[in-house]
Amino acid sequence: MTGTDSGGTGGAGRGTDGNERTFAALPPAQGRAFAQTWWGRAWLKALEDTALDLGQLKKGRKQARDGAVGAVSVRPGRITAVVRDRDGTAHRSDVLLQQLGTEEWDRFLDMVVERAGHIAALLDRDMPPHLVEEAASAGVELLPGIGDLEPECACDAWDLCLHTAALCYQVARLLDEDPFVLLLMRGRGERQLLDELQVRSARAARTRRGPAGGGGEGSGSGDEAADGAAGIRAEEAFAARDILPPLPPPPPVPQEPGLPPSLDTEAAAPPGIDADALEFLAADAAGRALRLLVDALSAGHERQPLERELTPGQDAVRLAASCGDPLIAVRLAEGTGRQRAELDLAVEAWRHGGAAALAVLEEEWQPEPEALARAKADLAGAWEDGERPQVRAGVAGRWTVVGADVQLRYGRDGRWWPYRKVRGRWGAAGASAADPASALAGVGVGVGA
Secondary structure, eight states, X not given: OOEEEOOTTTOOOSOOSSSOEEEOOOOOOXXXXXXXXXXXXXXXXXXXHHOSOHHHHHHHHHHHHTTOBOOEEEETTEEEEEEEXXXXXXXXXXEEOOOOOHHHHHHHHHHHHHOHHHHHHHHTTOOOHHHHHHHHHTTOOOSOOTTOOEEEETTOOSSOOHHHHHHHHHHHHHXXXXXXXXXXXXXOOHHHHHHHHHHHHHHHHHHHHOGGGOSSTTOOOTHHHHHTOOOOOHHHHHHTTTTSOOOOOOOOOOSSOOOOOOOOOSSOOOTTOXXXXXXHHHHHHHHHHHHHHHHHHSTTGGGSOOOOOOOHHHHHHHHHHHHOOHHHHHHHHHHHTOOHHHHHHHHHHHHHHHHHHHHHHHOOOOOOHHHXXXXXXXXXXXXXXXXXXXXXXXXXXXXXXXXXXXXEEEOTTSOEEEEEEETTEEEEOSOOBSSHXXXXXXXXXXXXX
């Protein structure tokens, strides 16, 4: 498989899965060192220690710095690019690096799995010195040494030439961005490595837990042992987060809530259990669950405030507002100690603004001096001169429009709610507004009212 990394201006990207990666040509490297990381510098040291002609090395560095190296292809054991001379002549250049054997890879992967920090470093595109040192102690040489880089070029040079030197300098820049480039040259692509690390990590976790979750080195005691799951260390779980396979996509959201189980059976309900009420509550719970799921999957849901838990009285109003069945409304009124007319007013308020609107209807509160001053300033500044309706202040942050059965109520949230008197009762007449003029306009009270 061949993958191409394109980083906008040609920079080395995170790469693609597979056994070959192709990096777009990098821009000239004027005014900067070719290697910033210690492993990038180790690569260049191997190059410089190998070169017999330091003059060719210097020319190659200049060619790379001037942007003469084209796209770089990296695959196991070989890097390739087209390098252009100053006159525009193109030469295919290759540098060969011996691949690690199967046994060497096994030792390296086992070593990485033993220390969660190694996995975390690689996933962070880092190659700490102790990782390389421990690999070398296990007989696995990751970085090239003297004579490990074997050049081949179409210019027919028998040793390192300016073209292959330019290629090596360019590869140092790629290694700075991603040490997986070096591991690919040594024989294993990133996806293959991560898959193998995942398998070995899971096997190591099972070994630590031991048979049936107990008896291993990491087996727990007490409740942990009784659960049969010793678990793994937190840093190991964190380090393995990016080598686990991706989660499957969420299932499609159903168009409507599922049907609750039917309680219409031949057996009588136990004493104190109302089967009809239980079916109604189950259906309501299914509907709420669907709405919560839709909200959770919508864009920006994480920025929405959490819903406050409703009191039994508030939830009874919500149920009546969502149901519309007069028989259920009667039972909800009885259960909450309301008259049916009072419940109807509460339902109307709920439909205009939920729990906040219900509080404005049912709670009497006296605004603190600061809030009251803010409300009076809103009333004074909401209309142009001569357009302000005449209002009469009442208790609990309420102002009644003189000559009209219309009222403004100031909520704890600083918003204004319009009310209208119908059959001797004040009821919510619309949604809230940020200013009193907008609230009154919503119920048909405007200039000169």
